[in-house]
Amino acid sequence: MIKVVLLGSGNVAYHLALALKCAENVELIQRYSRNGTNTNFFDKSIPHVTQLNLLESADIYIIAIKDEAISEISSKLKHLKGLVVHTSGAVPINTLSSNINRGVLYPVQSLSIKQQIEFNKVPLVIEAEDDVNLQLLHKLASKISKHVFELDSVAREKLHISAVFANNFSNFMFSCAADLCKKFEIPFEVLKPLILETGKKIQYMDPLEAQTGPAKRNDQEVIEKHLSQLSGDHRKIYQLVTAAISKTYQHKENNHGKKL
């Protein structure tokens, strides 16, 4: 049985609480939150405290709070014997106080209390400073998810850069599309099923293969027509991304000995 204490009351804490509560051979013995935010969303059967000096003895303490508060809270946990992990993608392991057993359990997903999710499909990226703690963390992680990856803080930062493109930047492309629809007086609804399918396709197809459109075909006539209707950042993004796509596929065709 792995005894776990959870610290936090936000989106990540909410989904972790649900997953830990259902996991076999895992006991979520306590939850801490400073001011009891979102208490109504959490399972009432989990003992809840609002003071750190009331924390029970556990094997793993999971800090699921804002990035900027991780350092401070960990400095108040120096007396604990268990493994203390944070759940952030962007914060290095050594942001946690140096006198504790430190680790990271980072769910690579955009989580929201409002949105139910199959947590066992969420990839968990883990890190610890020695084999014993890494094994313990791996054991816990694999009880709540089928997809566990070991990455150190350097690799996790690289993953974060890739996630910025995969999530933040793709979402901004949806935002540009919504903006344009508004400007052009076209209902954005028309594009929603296409957006859903764009993400679904990547689950079984390499994005390089999934690419379509005028930039891939290097269709200058259509590209010029489109540019004539764009201005400001939309125009700059259209030009840069179109050039990058065209270059990618020209290179690809060159490599296969086809046309320039």
Next chain:
Amino acid sequence: MIKVVLLGSGNVAYHLALALKCAENVELIQRYSRNGTNTNFFDKSIPHVTQLNLLESADIYIIAIKDEAISEISSKLKHLKGLVVHTSGAVPINTLSSNINRGVLYPVQSLSIKQQIEFNKVPLVIEAEDDVNLQLLHKLASKISKHVFELDSVAREKLHISAVFANNFSNFMFSCAADLCKKFEIPFEVLKPLILETGKKIQYMDPLEAQTGPAKRNDQEVIEKHLSQLSGDHRKIYQLVTAAISKTYQHKENNHGKKL
């Protein structure tokens, strides 16, 4: 009963054939394809011809072939009395020969024979040159989809520009993420559930609200760290898109009277 003849053998023709075959008060009386490609994928009960002079008399002829071949095939259909529609998002209605009843039935989705889809959820954008034909086309479209939109060729081009951002450019962001994972030696698998969720979220949330990440927070420390690990087009795209996101949310906060 609306009698339909379908011309084509590709991805769009395949899904239209399935949808038309199941639609009430619609009879798919014939399919034409020049060289019988993909014949095995199509329902054998649909009469199939490979010569245009064998086309039956129908209410609507749907041309689901490549953009560049639409003009030529329509010039060979001048003798037909029914409504002749193409299925392209990028081709104006007047690319069809002027001596026929012309229209457009454009499914706004990325369709593939390999991938099953709920066709009644695919938005259909329709256009015709007079009310009688528009009504007929609307009647047919609403028998195979719950989402029918009337847009003329000018508006359809604008929709296409928006779709380039929503689909082509977002997919290229996934492609950049996959590239970076390869370069950084991180499994791209880790990001796939996040990519799926990115598209799902837009189904019920404004992309402007769904935006997260260092660019939105204007977190210069993280942005600088990320840029130091990027080069070439990845770096250029990171800089431009980050600046555009930061600007969007600064403006937003300004409008609400918050910080600059």
